[in-house]
Amino acid sequence: MIIQNVLLPHRIGRYDVLVDGATVSAIADSIEAEPGVRAIDGTGKVLLPGFVDAHSHLDKSMLGRPWYSRKPRDLNQLLADERAMRSAPDWDAATQIRRNADVMIANGATHTRAFADVDTEIGLSGVEGMLQVREELRGALTMQVIAFAQSGVSGRPGTAELLDAALAAGADIVGGMDPCSYERDPVEHVDLIFELAERHGAGVDIHLHEPGELGAFSASLIIERAKAVQLPRPVVISHPDFLGSVAPDRAARIIDDLAEAGIGVTTCVPSGGPMPPLKALAEVGVAVGVGCDGQLDSWGPFNRSDMLLKVYLLAWRCGFGGDDDLQFAVDLATSGRVMGLPDHGVGEGSAADFVLLPGATVGEAVVGLPTERVVVKAGRVVAEEAADVG
Amino acid sequence: MNTKSEDWWLDRVSLEAAVVQRADGAYETQVDSSAVRIEGGVIVDVRRGERVPADGRRVFDAGGMLLMPAMRDTHIHLDKTFYGGPWRAPIPGRSWLAEEERLLPEMSEQIPVRSNAILDLLISRGTTEVAAHCNVDHIVGTRNVERLLDVLRSRADVDWTVIAYPQHGLRDGTVVPLLEQALGLGATVVGGIDPARIEGDVAKALDVTFGLAVEHGAGIDFHLHDGGSLGLYEISKILHFVEATGWQGKVALSNANALSGASPDTVRVLAERLAAARVSVGTTVGVSGPLLPFAALAEAGVDVRLGSDSIMDILTPFGPGDLVEQLWILAQRLGAYDEWGIAQTLHYGAGEAGRWRADRTRAWPAAGDQASFFLTPATCSAEAIARRTPRRHVFHRGVQVYAGKDL
Numbered sequence: 001m002i003i004q005n006v007l008l009p010h011r012i013g014r015y016d017v018l019v020d021g022a023t024v025s026a027i028a029d030s031i032e033a034e035p036g037v038r039a040i041d042g043t044g045k046v047l048l049p050g051f052v053d054a055h056s057h058l059d060k061s062m063l064g065r066p067w068y069s070r071k072p073r074d075l076n077q078l079l080a081d082e083r084a085m086r087s088a089p090d091w092d093a094a095t096q097i098r099r100n101a102d103v104m105i106a107n108g109a110t111h112t113r114a115f116a117d118v119d120t121e122i123g124l125s126g127v128e129g130m131l132q133v134r135e136e137l138r139g140a141l142t143m144q145v146i147a148f149a150q151s152g153v154s155g156r157p158g159t160a161e162l163l164d165a166a167l168a169a170g171a172d173i174v175g176g177m178d179p180c181s182y183e184r185d186p187v188e189h190v191d192l193i194f195e196l197a198e199r200h201g202a203g204v205d206i207h208l209h210e211p212g213e214l215g216a217f218s219a220s221l222i223i224e225r226a227k228a229v230q231l232p233r234p235v236v237i238s239h240p241d242f243l244g245s246v247a248p249d250r251a252a253r254i255i256d257d258l259a260e261a262g263i264g265v266t267t268c269v270p271s272g273g274p275m276p277p278l279k280a281l282a283e284v285g286v287a288v289g290v291g292c293d294g295q296l297d298s299w300g301p302f303n304r305s306d307m308l309l310k311v312y313l314l315a316w317r318c319g320f321g322g323d324d325d326l327q328f329a330v331d332l333a334t335s336g337r338v339m340g341l342p343d344h345g346v347g348e349g350s351a352a353d354f355v356l357l358p359g360a361t362v363g364e365a366v367v368g369l370p371t372e373r374v375v376v377k378a379g380r381v382v383a384e385e386a387a388d389v390g
Numbered sequence: 391m392n393t394k395s396e397d398w399w400l401d402r403v404s405l406e407a408a409v410v411q412r413a414d415g416a417y418e419t420q421v422d423s424s425a426v427r428i429e430g431g432v433i434v435d436v437r438r439g440e441r442v443p444a445d446g447r448r449v450f451d452a453g454g455m456l457l458m459p460a461m462r463d464t465h466i467h468l469d470k471t472f473y474g475g476p477w478r479a480p481i482p483g484r485s486w487l488a489e490e491e492r493l494l495p496e497m498s499e500q501i502p503v504r505s506n507a508i509l510d511l512l513i514s515r516g517t518t519e520v521a522a523h524c525n526v527d528h529i530v531g532t533r534n535v536e537r538l539l540d541v542l543r544s545r546a547d548v549d550w551t552v553i554a555y556p557q558h559g560l561r562d563g564t565v566v567p568l569l570e571q572a573l574g575l576g577a578t579v580v581g582g583i584d585p586a587r588i589e590g591d592v593a594k595a596l597d598v599t600f601g602l603a604v605e606h607g608a609g610i611d612f613h614l615h616d617g618g619s620l621g622l623y624e625i626s627k628i629l630h631f632v633e634a635t636g637w638q639g640k641v642a643l644s645n646a647n648a649l650s651g652a653s654p655d656t657v658r659v660l661a662e663r664l665a666a667a668r669v670s671v672g673t674t675v676g677v678s679g680p681l682l683p684f685a686a687l688a689e690a691g692v693d694v695r696l697g698s699d700s701i702m703d704i705l706t707p708f709g710p711g712d713l714v715e716q717l718w719i720l721a722q723r724l725g726a727y728d729e730w731g732i733a734q735t736l737h738y739g740a741g742e743a744g745r746w747r748a749d750r751t752r753a754w755p756a757a758g759d760q761a762s763f764f765l766t767p768a769t770c771s772a773e774a775i776a777r778r779t780p781r782r783h784v785f786h787r788g789v790q791v792y793a794g795k796d797l
Binding site for chain 2: 066067069070071072073077271272275296300301302312313315316317318319321322323324325326359360361363364367388
């Protein structure tokens with residue numbers, strides 16, 4: 001495959017990008033491709049690395065099912081209903097995961113960190129569905145599976161054993177939940193998560209919705225463990241919105257600690273409340289990922305598995321209107337660092353995982369939200385049109 | 391079926407009836423598969439739960455899609471945009487007023503192309519009524535008003551109002567003759583801008599604006615960006631002028647950012663005065679920035695409406711030109727979650743046709759309502775907003791003005 005006359009991020013001018021198998025073999029002003037090589041015209045388009053949806057909940061999606069009428073929001077009720085829905089005979093975990101994953105791919109993601117709930121009611125069905133879909137989509141989507149204690153560990157005896165079994169079955173990462181506000185015994189929870197990770201050589205990803213100083217305290221426990229234990233995969237804090245609500249000098253010290261401990265963060269760009277200071281995080285070298293979170297699930301009907309839309313919302317939310325700032329937003333959303341893939345990008349020798357979008361600049365491709373999106377995974381076109389966009 | 395200004399039937403169309411709370415606590419929207427008769431651009435018959443009569447001719451089969459009232463864009467700048475032209479990102483750090491002075495002449499030339507492009511966009515997203523703030527200033531004079539009126543008068547697919555907007559202030563009264571000229575051309579509302587920060591002499595600016603409006607029988611729409619106590623003072627001062635001139639029901643405030651940061655008590659007192667003076671508030675909703683106290687204003691009876699404001703202008707490339715997207719953002723920022731919570735945002739985009747009664751029933755559509763609506767594959771308005779379902783067929787005054795692709 002050769003993509004011709006295309007704009008690339010952080011480069012001036014237009015280039016030809018030659019793909020050999022699953023790898024970029026050459027980038028130059030003009031490349032003579034051999035006859036028979038598929039040529040894609042990149043005129044008027046930008047070629048970005050495939051989006052990395054660094055925080056997804058594919059197992060919760062109700063895509064393809066009838067519209068769901070919600071009760072007034074109440075966390076415990078919501079969790080109970082969610083477990084019940086997924087224990088019902090008409091719920092097939094792999095089917096729902098696949099529906100969401102197909103939308104995610106069509107919209108331009110080539111990689112995702114996917115949470116799969118593990119609890120004493122649904123057991124490992126979510127993880128098993130995820131592993132099945134990972135296999136089915138091996139040629140289209142790189143998936144890291146997170147065995148996630150969504151309903152908590154301390155209040156549900158047997159959950160720790162299930163997480164252990166999920167990691168043994170092939171999950172890559174163990175996922176924890178608000179150590180203080182949900183688990184109620186933060187030290188015990190963080191210790192348990194790190195012990196599981198250490199035992200299986202897994203990564204860690206902890207949902208931290210806790211606001212302000214409470215979130216900062218939980219983060220300090222995670223930082224402490226991350227410094228003490230050397231894990232082969234990244235440690236990530238999801239939703240670190242507390243960094244946007246504590247005093248800026250305090251946030252700066254925590255951000256330095258995160259950098260020193262090698263902890264990454266992912267944001268799903270909350271629709272309200274504080275936003276973590278993304279530029280400050282990136283400046284000191286913290287790996288920052290962006291994710292679409294859940295898509296049409298118990299948690300709300302608004303989200304879409306569309307990383308381009310997520311970048312648009314991120315940029316708008318942060319006041320990133322100029323071309324350089326829009327490029328920065330795209331850099332975060334295409335960064336492979338939280339997945340432990342530092343080389344994900346468009347360069348000679350990199351994997352041929354791209355999304356090709358109409359636009360005179362990267363910024364226009366974001367703001368214009370085009371539905372024409374050519375998605376390339378491992379050198380093969382896997383999608384050509386966005387899905388579920390209204 | 392050709393629906394060009396003919397009389398016709400809409401068949402198998404889903405109409406919302408009520409939102410009910412089920413025994414398990416969930417809010418669920420009840421709909422009726424119905425038939426609706428349109429004559430001369432007006433809905434003349436609504437047959438809930440029925441099919442078109444056997445002798446009915448010229449039938450449009452909605453195939454079970456939901457009928458949504460057309461959106462009304464209450465605040466938009468059609469005359470200064472980069473939309474429809476080459477990409478142009480804002481340059482950080484530049485004074486936007488100075489930048490506007492520099493770029494206005496060029497943008498003005500583009501009005502025929504770009505305002506048409508935005509109108510096409512809006513209509514494709516279900517909006518068929520616009521209130522367009524149009525620059526009147528020392529740079530373009532009334533040229534923008536002339537050019538925009540030419541465009542609007544050439545189109546039958548949208549209802550419009552033009553507001554003669556002194557973006558750069560009255561400039562010691564030198565802009566006043568231009569505003570009068572604009573009213574003579576066809577603008578029907580006099581605009582105003584921050585009487586304190588831009589104009590300086592608050593009382594004099596309000597005196598001139600209200601004087602012009604009363605003399606010409608025009609409405610008034612103030613852009614109020616000033617925040618905090620200054621902005622609250624301006625609102626209070628404007629209310630005083632409304633009461634003194636008897637201009638109740640003819641004045642609107644745009645942005646009114648000061649209300650966003652005010653204490654609940656202050657908001658309540660001002661909201662009551664705004665409601666009594668029938669002063670409406672128009673705002674755009676972004677994913678960040680100040681958010682009006684929607685609930686408190688609505689509770690006091692203030693008419694609050696959404697608008698696109700700018701679409702790709704000097705200041706920001708963001709602004710979707712899609713009021714359903716605005717409702718999507720608003721519902722999230724208000725923390726709406728269940729069907730009842732989301733459905734209640736509808737009137738901010740659709741006006742009265744989108745309003746729910748206190749008993750959670752819906753009056754719209756009824757005989758006598760303007761036949762401006764769109765069809766979308768959704769089970770209820772909450773779904774249409776939350777999923778931003780595609781706008782498949784858009785009608786304005788009984789005539790189809792947009793046909794989306796079938797997915």
